[in-house]
Amino acid sequence: MKVIVFGGTGTVGRLVVDQAVQQGHQVTVFTRDAATVPRSEPGRTVVEGNVFDAEALAPVVAGHDAVVVALGAGSRGGVRARGTAAVIAAMQASGVRRLIVQSTLGVGDSRGNLTFFWKYVMFGVLLRRAYADHVEQERLTRASGLDWTIVRPAAFTDGPRTGKYRAASGPTTGPV
Template sequence: MKIAVFGATGTVGRLVVEQALEQGHEVTAFTRNAAGIAQRHERLRIVEGDVFDTHAAERAVAGQDAVIVALGDGRKGLVRFAGTKAVVEAMQRTGVKRLICQSSLGVGDSRGNLNFLWKYLLFGMLLRKAYNDHVKQEELVLASDLDWTIVRPSAFTDGPRTGSFRRGFPADAKGLTLKISRADIADFLLEQLTDTTYVHQAPGISH
């Protein structure tokens, strides 16, 4: 499958690219700085540009079967919404329909999955801008006419890929550690390429 990855140099996006190539996909990695991608592969194409630029995003999106957005936030709560907006517009212009977008557990109806620390101190105060950026990002995706899946991971860890995490749990789910490895997040994002279970849904994932 041909896939474009936005946020390809981030801590999750880097693993998405790596695992996608392992699985035999053709990958277009979009990045502001091509030098940030050290990996070279016959099935890897690197497109350099600003993710806020719809025309730049089009160069990566055109001809793809699916798009994975795993944008981080290096610009104080602006990147995820504005970048995803450019990607969605690029997909609409080029006719690419399948979008898999990484958000965060705690957004929307998954807020009930959070504990006091995450709900009121981290997302409520310290990470409020990042949280609001995810909220706006999700609203944008929900309003689109794309075949979207929004993935809501809990806090990232550097653990190995396990495949044993919980997924698609209800907002009142108990016993969550509120942690998941970046490798497992990348694995689940790629799983959505061929699994239609969560089309037009926003599953949470966590150990």
């Protein structure tokens, strides 16, 4: 399978790229700075560009079987939704249908999984712009008409892979 990863040099995106390559997929890493991607690693094609330029993205996206969006901007926001909108436009222009978007736990129907602290302090005050960016990113994804999946991870440990995961689909009551 040919996969292109937007945000493939970030914390999560790098892991997505590594695991896709390990599983035998051909991976295109789209980055704003190609110098951040090791060139000697097999199974990766590196493309440098501007994720906000849908017209320039269309020929890069063309020919891929799936698109993964793992964009981030920390607490600033402003990158996820805008970049996802450009990726969606490029996919629609090039006929690529499969979209996987990384969002965050607490957006949409997963809001009930958050504690008071996360709802009102973290996402309500400290990370308000980042949260709003995720909300808009999900809205754009749902309205895209593409075959999409939204992934809402909860917490990362930066440790070695354990192979153990907890998952839920749809609304749940309490932390996953």
